[in-house]
Amino acid sequence: MEGPIVSGKPSNTAPAQGNGVHPSAERRVEFVFNFEGSKDDWPEEKVNAVAERLKRAIDDEQLKLIRVDLGSVRLVMSVRESDLAAMDLAKLREAASDCGVTLLGAATLERVTEAEAAKTALKEASVDLLSWEKTLPNDRWMERPEQGSIEACFQRNTSVTVLLGEPGSGKSALLSKIAADLLKIGAPVFALKADLLATEVRTELDLQHELRCQHHRPSSFCD
Numbered sequence: 140m141e142g143p144i145v146s147g148k149p150s151n152t153a154p155a156q157g158n159g160v161h162p163s164a165e166r167r168v169e170f171v172f173n174f175e176g177s178k179d180d181w182p183e184e185k186v187n188a189v190a191e192r193l194k195r196a197i198d199d200e201q202l203k204l205i206r207v208d209l210g211s212v213r214l215v216m217s218v219r220e221s222d223l224a225a226m227d228l229a230k231l232r233e234a235a236s237d238c239g240v241t242l243l244g245a246a247t248l249e250r251v252t253e254a255e256a257a258k259t260a261l262k263e264a265s266v267d268l269l270s271w272e273k274t275l276p277n278d279r280w281m282e283r284p285e286q287g288s289i290e291a292c293f294q295r296n297t298s299v300t301v302l303l304g305e306p307g308s309g310k311s312a313l314l315s316k317i318a319a320d321l322l323k324i325g326a327p328v329f330a331l332k333a334d335l336l337a338t339e340v341r342t343e344l345d346l347q348h349e350l351r352c353q354h355h356r357p358s359s360f361c362d
C-alpha cells in the first residue's frame with residue numbers, strides 16, 4: 140500500500156541536541172527503513188549513500204544513521220517526529236532506487252518491535268501444528284503437488300484456501316511443512332490444530348487465553 144506510512148502517535152522520542160533549534164520543535168524518533176538484501180552486501184559506502192539520499196528525500200539535514208540491524212537490511216535512523224505523517228512510501232522507494240536498492244517498507248522502531256514480538260507470540264502459539272510429524276517413518280518427505288498451489292495463494296493480497304482430505308491423508312503434515320518453510324523466510328505464521336482446542340473456545344478472546352497469547356491477539360497482523 141502506498142501513501143503515508145505512519146498513523147497514530149509515536150513514542151520513544153527525544154529532543155534533538157546541539158543544532159540550535161528549540162527541543163520542542165525538533166523532537167525525533169527512531170525509524171526503521173527495511174531494504175532488500177543481506178547486511179554483508181552493504182559496505183559502509185553503500186549505507187552512507189542511501190542514508191544521504193534519504194536525507195535529501197525527507198529534507199532533513201539532521202537525519203542521522205543510528206545503526207544497521209539484521210533482518211533484511213534495516214537502517215535505523217533518527218527522524219523528526221514532525222516528518223512522520225508526511226512520509227510517503229512510494230516517494231521513499233523512488234529515492235532509494237536512485238542508489239540501486241529496494242526499500243521493502245518503513246515504520247517507527249516501536250511498531251517494528253511490537254510486530255516482532257507478535258510474530259514470536261504467534262509462533263509459540265503454533266507449536267502443536269509446527270511440531271506435527273512432517274516426514275515418513277524413514278525421515279523422507281513425500282513431495283506433494285498441492286504444496287505449490289497452496290503457497291501460490293500467499294502471493295495474492297487476500298486468499299482463503301480450504302484443504303480437504305480423508306483422515307490420515309497428510310493434511311496436517313503438509314500444512315506443518317508449509318508453515319515451517321514460511322517461518323524460515325521470516326514470514327509471520329499463525330497455525331493451529333483446531334481439533335486440539337478446548338471445546339469451550341468460542342471467541343477470539345477465548346482463543347487468546349487458550350494459547351496464552353495474553354499481550355498479542357491472533358489477529359494482530361490484521362489491524
